[in-house]
Amino acid sequence: MNTREQQQFEYLLRLGDSDLILGQRLSAWLGHAPVLEEEMATGNVALDLVGQARSWLSLAGELEAQGRDADRLAYFRDAFDYRNVLITERPNGDYAYTIMRQFLFDAYHYPLLQQLSGSAHEGIREVAAKSVKEVEYHVRRSSEWVIRMGDGTQESHQRIQAALDDLWMYTGEMLTPDDVDDALLEAGVGADLEQVAWSWHDRVRAVTEEATLTLPDESWMQQGGKQGRHTEHLGYILAEMQHLPRSYPDARW
Numbered sequence: 438m439n440t441r442e443q444q445q446f447e448y449l450l451r452l453g454d455s456d457l458i459l460g461q462r463l464s465a466w467l468g469h470a471p472v473l474e475e476e477m478a479t480g481n482v483a484l485d486l487v488g489q490a491r492s493w494l495s496l497a498g499e500l501e502a503q504g505r506d507a508d509r510l511a512y513f514r515d516a517f518d519y520r521n522v523l524i525t526e527r528p529n530g531d532y533a534y535t536i537m538r539q540f541l542f543d544a545y546h547y548p549l550l551q552q553l554s555g556s557a558h559e560g561i562r563e564v565a566a567k568s569v570k571e572v573e574y575h576v577r578r579s580s581e582w583v584i585r586m587g588d589g590t591q592e593s594h595q596r597i598q599a600a601l602d603d604l605w606m607y608t609g610e611m612l613t614p615d616d617v618d619d620a621l622l623e624a625g626v627g628a629d630l631e632q633v634a635w636s637w638h639d640r641v642r643a644v645t646e647e648a649t650l651t652l653p654d655e656s657w658m659q660q661g662g663k664q665g666r667h668t669e670h671l672g673y674i675l676a677e678m679q680h681l682p683r684s685y686p687d688a689r690w
Contacts, residue, residue, distance in 0.1 A: 438501065441624065444617050445558070446500050447520060448627055450510075451617075451663055453493030454521035457511060458671070459542060460486035461678050462529055471532050478578065482539070485571040492564040499560075512682040516671045523662040524607035526671045530600065533593065536582045537600035540644070543576035545611045548636035552628035561626065580644045587648025594649065601645070602653050609658025612637060617663075 438446060463483035470476035494507035505513075524542055529535045550572055553565035586597040612634040614622070621627030645652055661667070682688070 441620070442500060444620050445626060446497055447617050448621055449493050449497035449500065449561075450520040451522070453490045453497060453507075453510070454519045455525050455542075456486040456493065457490035458519070458521045458674060459525040459539075460484070460490060461674055462525065462527075463535070463539075465529055466532075466535065475532075479535075482575055482578070485568075485575070489564070489568045489571070492568070496560045496564065508682070512679045513686075516667050516675055517665045519662075519667065519671060519675075520665060521662055521667075521671075522607075522610050523659050523668060524604060524611065526662070526668060526674060527604065527607065528670060531596060533586055533596035534600040534603070536579055536586065537597055538604055539575070540579035540583045541604055541608055541641070542611070543572060543579045544637045544640045544644075545608075545633060547572045547576045548633045549628050552633060556627070557625035576640070580640070583644050583650075584648045587645070587650045597648070598650055601650055605653040606656060606659050608637075610660050610662060613658070613660070615663065 460483045463479050463486070466479045467476060467483075470479055490511070491507045494510045498505045498507060498510055522542075524538060527534075527538055547569065550565045550569035553561055554569055556562040556565065583597060586593040588594070612630055614630045618627055618630055622629055642652070
C-alpha cells in the first residue's frame with residue numbers, strides 16, 4: 438500500500454475497532470441487565486455496533502488486499518494491532534458507568550458519522566450514511582438515561598456523577614486529531630474532528646446540565662488507543678472474544 442492507502446487502512450481500523458470493542462463490552466450485559474427492556478435495548482445497540490464494525494473492517498480488508506476479511510481482522514490480530522479509542526475498552530462497571538461510557542462515545546460517534554456521510558471515499562460515505570441512522574437512536578437513548586439517572590435518586594445521581602468523573606480523562610483522545618486524521622481531512626476522506634468536538638461539547642454540556650451533573654475540570658487526557666497503545670483491559674476482551682476462532686481457525690458455521 439502507498440502512504441495514502443496505509444492512512445486510509447489505519448482510519449478504517451479505528452472506526453471498526455472502536456465499534457467492535459464497545460459492542461463486545463455491551464454484549465456482556467446480556468443476562469445481567471437491570472430490567473428486561475434494557476437487556477433488549479443494550480443487545481440491539483451491541484448488534485448495531487458489531488454490524489458497523491463488520492462493514493468498516495470489510496473495507497479495510499479490501500483496501501489491504503492481503504486476503505484478510507472482517508473476521509480475520511477481528512479475530513486474528515493482537516492487542517497492539519487494534520486501533521480503538523481507549524474509552525471503548527473501559528470495564529462495564531455498574532449500569533450507570535456503562536450508560537455514561539455509551540453517552541460520551543455516542544455524542545462523538547454521531548457527529549463523526551454525519552461528517553463521514555459526505556466523505557470523498559465512496560465506501561466510507563455509504564457505510565457512514567447507513568450507520569448514522571442507527572447511532573441517532575443510540576445517542577438519544579443514552580442521553581435520556583444520563584438525564585434520568587442524574588436527576589433521579591441520590592444514589593443514581595452519585596453513581597452517574599462518579600462514572601463521568603472517572604471516564605472524563607478518556608474523552609480527549611476521540612476529539613484530538615493526529616497525522617492520519619489531518620491527512621485524510623485534507624484529502625476529503627476523513628472527518629473534521631474540530632467540528633466533531635464542537636458538537637460533542639454542545640451535547641455533553643446540555644445533557645449534563647439537564648441531568649444536574651457537574652462536568653469535571655479540564656485535565657490531562659489519556660492517549661494512545663488510536664496508535665495501538667492500550668490498557669490491560671483490551672487483552673482480556675480479546676482473549677474472550679478470540680478464543681473460539683483461534684482454537685478452531687478452519688471452522689465454518
